[in-house]
Amino acid sequence: MQRRADWLTHAILLIGVFVFAFPIYMTLVASTQDASTIGTGNLSLLPGSHMIENYRAAWLSGGGQSSPGVVRTMMLNSLVMALVIAIGKIAISILSAYAVVFFSFPLRMTFFWMIFVTLMLPVEVRIIPTYEVVSNLGLINTYAGLTIPLIASATATLLFRQFFLTIPDELVEAAKIDGAGPLRFFWDTVLPLSRTNLAALFVILFIYGWNQYLWPLLVTTSRDYETMVVGVSKMIGVGDAQNEWNTIMATAVLTMLPPVAIVVLMQRWFVKGLVESEK
Amino acid sequence: MHRRVIFRGKLLPYLLLLPQLIVTTVFFFWPAGQAIYQSTLLQDPFGLNSRFVWLENFTAVFENPLYLNAVANTVVFSLSVTIMSMTAALGLAVLADRPIRFALAYKTLLIWPYAVAPAVAALLWLFVFHPSVGIIGQALRHAGVAWDYKLNGGQAMGLIIFAAAWKQVSYNFLFFLAGLQAIPKSVIEAASIDGAGAARRFWTIVFPLLSPTTFFLLVVNIVYAFFDTFGIIHALTAGGPGKSTETLIYKVYVDGVVNLDLGGSAAESVILMIVVIGLTAIQFRYVERRVQY
Numbered sequence: 001m002q003r004r005a006d007w008l009t010h011a012i013l014l015i016g017v018f019v020f021a022f023p024i025y026m027t028l029v030a031s032t033q034d035a036s037t038i039g040t041g042n043l044s045l046l047p048g049s050h051m052i053e054n055y056r057a058a059w060l061s062g063g064g065q066s067s068p069g070v071v072r073t074m075m076l077n078s079l080v081m082a083l084v085i086a087i088g089k090i091a092i093s094i095l096s097a098y099a100v101v102f103f104s105f106p107l108r109m110t111f112f113w114m115i116f117v118t119l120m121l122p123v124e125v126r127i128i129p130t131y132e133v134v135s136n137l138g139l140i141n142t143y144a145g146l147t148i149p150l151i152a153s154a155t156a157t158l159l160f161r162q163f164f165l166t167i168p169d170e171l172v173e174a175a176k177i178d179g180a181g182p183l184r185f186f187w188d189t190v191l192p193l194s195r196t197n198l199a200a201l202f203v204i205l206f207i208y209g210w211n212q213y214l215w216p217l218l219v220t221t222s223r224d225y226e227t228m229v230v231g232v233s234k235m236i237g238v239g240d241a242q243n244e245w246n247t248i249m250a251t252a253v254l255t256m257l258p259p260v261a262i263v264v265l266m267q268r269w270f271v272k273g274l275v276e277s278e279k
Numbered sequence: 280m281h282r283r284v285i286f287r288g289k290l291l292p293y294l295l296l297l298p299q300l301i302v303t304t305v306f307f308f309w310p311a312g313q314a315i316y317q318s319t320l321l322q323d324p325f326g327l328n329s330r331f332v333w334l335e336n337f338t339a340v341f342e343n344p345l346y347l348n349a350v351a352n353t354v355v356f357s358l359s360v361t362i363m364s365m366t367a368a369l370g371l372a373v374l375a376d377r378p379i380r381f382a383l384a385y386k387t388l389l390i391w392p393y394a395v396a397p398a399v400a401a402l403l404w405l406f407v408f409h410p411s412v413g414i415i416g417q418a419l420r421h422a423g424v425a426w427d428y429k430l431n432g433g434q435a436m437g438l439i440i441f442a443a444a445w446k447q448v449s450y451n452f453l454f455f456l457a458g459l460q461a462i463p464k465s466v467i468e469a470a471s472i473d474g475a476g477a478a479r480r481f482w483t484i485v486f487p488l489l490s491p492t493t494f495f496l497l498v499v500n501i502v503y504a505f506f507d508t509f510g511i512i513h514a515l516t517a518g519g520p521g522k523s524t525e526t527l528i529y530k531v532y533v534d535g536v537v538n539l540d541l542g543g544s545a546a547e548s549v550i551l552m553i554v555v556i557g558l559t560a561i562q563f564r565y566v567e568r569r570v571q572y
Contacts, residue, residue: 009374016371017388023403026414030406038412092299099295104285111296118307120559124506124528125551128535128544129310129317149306157299182286211396213510218536229396233514236402245412252402259394267387275457
């Protein structure tokens, strides 16, 4: 009885794993075949022999007939975007959380609530007016326009605040007796203690930044600032059979690679970051 | 929330808060205010003239059959995505929580789709279900099904629901698994000794104890289906064929960016804001109540 139940458990979990992996497998396979084989509907279930040339084409000249985006440029843009968003959010949040928790000053709660309410409105909801603001500031087609509006968020501030509240008073007292000021205490004690939180948040925010779609679609019109996710989606256009599917699929693989690698390699931080930042 | 021991400083705390306050004011409060202001204006597409029209944009929005169509699409889409992805995730989490071999490997293999961007998830499934090059699309046509999501609205809706649910399962899976692992094993063992079978144990003990997680995920999934799926719809169907996969957020984009109806688009944004604030408020009330016991 127990045996049979175990067997069934494995079978169902394997079906789940298969459904998750299947489209990725098809993408990988397609990225190793030549365009005409796929275009005529003769896609093989086994890898082909055109892997190197497809990836080289994607990296150097881009794929897709209408608008060749070059992976080289897009990869750099995505990397800049993900890193600036992750590091920027962490930096401004840890500072403001430190101010709110470790200081007492007029309007403290007002400021805290100002930050807190941003939790309620995802950027998509106020996308057009935000676009206008960025456009008025002359930030269209800049890295600043691409990243800074997405840095305004309360999740990281709340997470740091919660963590700071658990730092024992004795540590603060000891630091004060030693004559350390607030900045010294932040640098020598608070920052090292926050290491795991920093790592966990970084993983989540990097993926968040890398996977942005609507915002970069609006705010960049120049190819020079196109990101991987937007670029690869533009390549398919209307989904014609005549597309250069092999190069597009190679680009898709390269688009997924960084975030998926981070989730798999930093799984522990990822799970911690996800579960805690959403609480 | 106040600490007993605090630092003194007159200017420093304000300086520390300044970066976040600037970013929040410029890119959050200003646009949100702008949206509310614009939603009361009627503007020509070139932005040359605008006049104050009270709530006319809102009544126009609600009288627009295309908007009502988007509301209906959003309801169908969100409910289907939420139910599908949560059911699948709960099932997988319950199984992965059992003491079996390779549990860790299964976990890794089930969480990575979280890292795939919605627009890329759409691309993956587009390639599989493409009527002439896709492996399943071709198989369906060989089997005599008139499969073409670019022509058939129902099929298009089915496909975006599937892609959106596929991407969200791993997120739900992680939270359900964490929820399951927090349930004390002794409670379940006690029920076992009392002779309760696996199904009975699940429905009378595990499922009720999971309800905070389930409720939290319900709200998160609805918000996900409302907003984060823009990339899936844009990359896969672009709201078509016809308007059969146009959801509320997609319509905000189309009206604002393509049709340049800024007042209407702003009114739609304000309506969405109210919906999200409502959802978040419900969530916080519930979470707060949970904290009290």
